[in-house]
Amino acid sequence: MDRKKEIYLDNAATTKVSDRVMERIIDMCTVNYGNPSSMHNKGLEAENQIRNAANIITNVLLCSEEEIYFTSGGTEANNLAIMGVSEANKNVGRHIITTKIEHSSVQKTFKALEAEGFDVTYLDVDKKGYVDEKQLEDAIREDTTLVSIMYVNNEIGTKQNIEKLGNIIKNKNTKIYFHVDAIQAFGKFVINVDKEHIDLLSISGHKIHAPKGIGALYVRKGVKIIPIIHGGGQQKGLRSGTENAMGIVALGEATKEAYKNLKSNMENMMEFKTKLVEEIFNKIDDVVVNGAEFNKSVPHILSLRFKDIKGQALLHALSDIGIYISTGSACSTKKTDLSKTLIAIGLSPDEIYGTIRLSFGPDNYEDDISYIVDNIANLVEKIRKVVRGE
Ligand SMILES: Cc1ncc(COP(=O)(O)O)c(C=O)c1O
Secondary structure, eight states, rough: OOOOEEEOOOOOTTOOOHHHHHHHHHHHHHHHHTTTTSSSHHHHHHHHHHHHHHHHHHHHTOOOOGEEEEEHHHHHHHHHHHHHHHHHHTTTOOEEEETTTTHHHHHHHHHHHHTTTTTEEEEBBBBOBBBHHHHHHOOEEEEEEEEESSOOTTOOBBBHHHHHHHHHHHHHTTEEEEEEETTBOOOOOOOOOOOOOTSSSEEEEGGSSOOSOOOOEEEEEEEOOSSSSSOOOOOOGGGGGGOOHHHHHHHHHHHHHHSHHHHHHHHHHHHHHHHHHHHHHOOSSEEEEOOSSSSOOOOTTTEETTTTTHHHHHHHHHHTTTTEOOSSOOOOOGGGEEEEEEHHTOOOHHHHOOOOOEEEEEEEEGGGGHHHHHHHHHHHHHHHHTTTTT
């Protein structure tokens, strides 16, 4: 049976595992399958493979190997950073700061801490999704212990100036820890934890062509943090549990590939995105790009809103013909479930419902642009006819 043409434009949700990463996974499952804590050669070999993977990440972030901790993904890395630091430092202060556009794994961790009695400041962003710097500066208090700000927003692709924000924090108080959710930035941008004043940084494998269920947290040496998972004391006691050796090796390999091809991948995606947007504007009326100015926007994420369209209807209709995208709002029609990011940049409920997200990867080709845009244009016209009662 012929498989229908598939075009995957949802790389910010997850990515395909690369061939090379898959080879390494098979090797770790069938050859180097020892428990890294075992003292025999099979265990030692697994441990060496883990150390190699940690070294790859270390070389990218310009940190040291003992500052990398592997987790079950980005969500756990964010939970560990925020819970672990807030709880460990609560005798110093109980005020913590984040933004209104964070991923739910950050936002809900802050909500949980708030319920426990922590005082949380949620920073506003402007219409493009940039954090209000003055508000950040003013929010910092004597009892502030942690600030958590994402590098690249997963819905609209706004990239914060992390170095500048880090500077504001450290100028006010060098003792405040700065956590950055870099899950949509790692593998796409050069990140320098020292230069950008980052104390903790979360990454996730499945956004960069490694499998789901592996992530890592960079924790600067000297940061006071306690574990959220207790057990056998692996990873220097901060993250117990037998290491996901195959996932870790996959993350290392995916990191190596991402940074080896960084420049060409990013240039190709920017070219793809630019041409796609040009053609969308040529063929469709009443469409707006959400987020940052085009020349400052990240190459891999594009958020668009269409007048008189339900993003969900467009998603399903495109899915039926093998084009995979995402909506801008949560998968619910309930008002309370509208995307917090899109609310924070000032969109109305109708604008939020009309939003879709396209996110790109190295497997997107310019040859497909006309096919993608023709189909979107077609469906937008059909949906609008129904909505407008034409
Ligand atoms: C910005 C951001 N943070 C955190 C996460 C959660 O990562 P994971 O899926 O690895 O738990 C995601 C995933 O969508 C994300 O985009």
